Amino acid sequence: MTSKEKLDVARQLAKLGVDIIEAGFPASSKDDLEAVRMIAKEVGNTIDDDGHVPVICGLARCNRSDIDAAWEAVKYAKKPRIHTFIATSEIHLKYKLRKSREEVIAIAREMVSYARSLGCEDVEFSPEDAGRSDREFLYQVLGEVIKAGATTLNIPDTVGYTLPTEFGELINDIKSNTPGIENVIISTHCQNDLGLSTANTLAGAYAGARQVEVTINGIGERAGNASLEEVVMAIQCRGKELLGGLYTGINTRHIVMSSKMVAEYTGLHVQPHKAIVGANAFTHESGIHQDGMLKFKGTYEIICPDDIGLSRSNESGIVLGKLSGRHALRSRLLELGYELDGKELDDVFWRFKAVAEKKKHLSDGDLEALISDEVFQPQVIWSLGDLQVTCGTLGLSTATVKLIDTDGVEHVGCSVGTGPVDAAYKAIDLIVKVPVTLLEYSMNSVTEGIDAIASTRVVIRGENSHTTTHALTGETVHRTFRSGTLLLISTCQSVFLLALCLPASNQFIFVFNSGTGAGMDIVVSSVRAYVNALNKMMGFKTVSASKVSSQSSLEDKSS
Ligand SMILES: CC(=O)SCCNC(=O)CCNC(=O)[C@H](O)C(C)(C)COP(=O)(O)OP(=O)(O)OC[C@H]1O[C@@H](n2cnc3c(N)ncnc32)[C@H](O)[C@@H]1OP(=O)(O)O
Ligand SMILES: CC(C)C(=O)C(=O)O
Numbered sequence: 001m002t003s004k005e006k007l008d009v010a011r012q013l014a015k016l017g018v019d020i021i022e023a024g025f026p027a028s029s030k031d032d033l034e035a036v037r038m039i040a041k042e043v044g045n046t047i048d049d050d051g052h053v054p055v056i057c058g059l060a061r062c063n064r065s066d067i068d069a070a071w072e073a074v075k076y077a078k079k080p081r082i083h084t085f086i087a088t089s090e091i092h093l094k095y096k097l098r099k100s101r102e103e104v105i106a107i108a109r110e111m112v113s114y115a116r117s118l119g120c121e122d123v124e125f126s127p128e129d130a131g132r133s134d135r136e137f138l139y140q141v142l143g144e145v146i147k148a149g150a151t152t153l154n155i156p157d158t159v160g161y162t163l164p165t166e167f168g169e170l171i172n173d174i175k176s177n178t179p180g181i182e183n184v185i186i187s188t189h190c191q192n193d194l195g196l197s198t199a200n201t202l203a204g205a206y207a208g209a210r211q212v213e214v215t216i217n218g219i220g221e222r223a224g225n226a227s228l229e230e231v232v233m234a235i236q237c238r239g240k241e242l243l244g245g246l247y248t249g250i251n252t253r254h255i256v257m258s259s260k261m262v263a264e265y266t267g268l269h270v271q272p273h274k275a276i277v278g279a280n281a282f283t284h285e286s287g288i289h290q291d292g293m294l295k296f297k298g299t300y301e302i303i304c305p306d307d308i309g310l311s312r313s314n315e316s317g318i319v320l321g322k323l324s325g326r327h328a329l330r331s332r333l334l335e336l337g338y339e340l341d342g343k344e345l346d347d348v349f350w351r352f353k354a355v356a357e358k359k360k361h362l363s364d365g366d367l368e369a370l371i372s373d374e375v376f377q378p379q380v381i382w383s384l385g386d387l388q389v390t391c392g393t394l395g396l397s398t399a400t401v402k403l404i405d406t407d408g409v410e411h412v413g414c415s416v417g418t419g420p421v422d423a424a425y426k427a428i429d430l431i432v433k434v435p436v437t438l439l440e441y442s443m444n445s446v447t448e449g450i451d452a453i454a455s456t457r458v459v460i461r462g463e464n465s466h467t468t469t470h471a472l473t474g475e476t477v478h479r480t481f482r483s484g485t486l487l488l489i490s491t492c493q494s495v496f497l498l499a500l501c502l503p504a505s506n507q508f509i510f511v512f513n514s515g516t517g518a519g520m521d522i523v524v525s526s527v528r529a530y531v532n533a534l535n536k537m538m539g540f541k542t543v544s545a546s547k548v549s550s551q552s553s554l555e556d557k558s559s
């Protein structure tokens with residue numbers, strides 16, 4: 001993040017009610033020092049209406065220059081803190097620091113006391129890799145830094161190696177065995193290498209930690225850190241009942257905004273199924289769940305979305321897709337103004353399923369398009385059996401069409417044309433044998449995206465028939481028949497590119513896995529539209545004819 005972005009995030013964290021903001025590592029660069037200083041000056045001096053002002057903290061290795069830089073950055077805050085750390089595990093001592101236990105204890109003691117000597121009254125100390133450190137050595141180091149003036153002891157599971165019961169025990173043991181521990185705050189800092197950072201943090205808090213180090217969206221080194229939103233909401237949901245009455249001062253309604261801001265500024269996008277803040281965390285796609293949600297939200301939601309500042313486009317968070325059921329579809333259609341039941345609902349439902357198989361989520365626009373196609377259909381006189389077209393640059397387009405009449409008899413027609421649609425329409429004309437003029441043909445995408453639903457619109461006019469007389473002008477008006485069909489335009493829904501590196505030969509293998517096309521294509525859609533328009537026109541003829549004949553039989557009777 002840039003300094004400006006860091007400042008924005010710090011302001012947001014203050015709104016969220018975070019107690020301590022560890023804003024950076026001032027020795028790491030001039031920019032970072034400047035960012036922490038800006039935050040200390042502004043956010044560290046802004047007291048909110050409840051009298052809350054966050055502590056502003058800077059991280060530092062156990063050496064004078066890092067600690068000087070940290071102090072230089074945080075000292076402007078009303079409540080400044082220096083956090084200094086040094087590793088205590090054998091593996092880190094031996095391979096990284098190349099120091100003995102005695103040397104590490106001496107450095108830790110000296111540096112905590114140096115930080116205090118600068119005038120910083122709040123000094124946090126971390127024994128890095130505590131999760132893998134020898135317990136007795138840990139108690140010894142921690143006891144020494146308490147004597148040197150540390151006020152918070154942070155216990156990091158630096159490589160996310162511990163299991164929740166183990167981490168809880170670690171905190172418990174530190175609490176029971178470290179001399180002077182009663183005068184300081186114990187803190188947790190859990191990395192997520194085994195996906196256990198939230199569980200470990202909660203276990204630590206339950207065992208007595210009263211500070212938890214977390215990050216928004218769980219960002220952090222490697223697999224990240226425990227996420228603020230997960231820890232806070234777990235404590236809010238279960239703290240009273242199962243964690244001995246724990247609570248936090250976080251204003252949870254700012255969680256969603258904080259998450260969005262951090263994702264945006266860091267470019268680290270949140271996985272859709274991430275707890276609390278993932279895009280899917282409060283959406284319901286499976287029919288059985290949707291039915292439950294419509295009946296009572298508590299069936300499938302443990303948190304009210306408002307509590308984390310999430311507003312949903314529809315109240316129950318229902319997303320219509322291929323796993324949805326009739327209850328959810330009916331309910332959404334009702335919201336859109338279509339009351340469907342029984343067979344009508346059933347027909348739309350199966351059509352909806354067919355489209356949803358190809359298009360991940362169906363929007364309101366998709367549904368409306370489906371409804372107008374499915375519900376407002378003309379009487380079926382001809383239906384499409386099969387269609388085969390050839391087209392391209394090598395010759396004329398040709399089409400073979402099989403139509404089925406009302407008695408179930410199949411009729412086949414073949415034709416050439418200027419394009420596949422023209423050829424298919426001509427083949428249909430050969431079968432139907434009703435002269436018509438095609439007045440309009442258009443295809444529009446009615447929803448967005450590569451897998452959008454498109455509608456084909458066809459307007460035809462019967463030749464020498466279906467005329468009416470304009471009531472005012474007396475002009476002859478030719479009646480036109482229009483029809484539309486829908487199709488799913490889906491060229492290539494997903495392409496995954498995987499690069500596998502083979503270090504031995506320095507080669508890269510690219511694996512392409514592509515999913516293509518929907519079942520319906522644009523020619524099929526166009527043919528369906530044309531057949532529907534013909535059906536409308538012929539249905540009109542039938543209705544008109546039957547009206548005329550029933551009228552004349554009435555006239556016959558009366559005479
Ligand atoms: C677990 C954690 O999250 S630790 C915090 C991680 N954060 C960071 O690393 C912040 C970003 N880091 C940086 O910008 C740089 O690493 C700097 C500016 C801090 C240091 O850069 P350099 O001085 O070039 O050292 P470099 O990072 O290469 O090596 C680290 C040195 O610090 C030593 N060191 C590591 N941790 C500590 C510590 N807690 N206390 C004292 N010395 C330490 C290492 O042993 C190594 O020393 P050596 O040079 O004698 O071998
Ligand atoms: C600096 C320390 C606390 C750290 O980040 C870790 O050990 O993971």
Ligand SMILES: [Mg+2]
Pocket residue numbers: 156158189191221
């Ligand atoms: Mg860490």
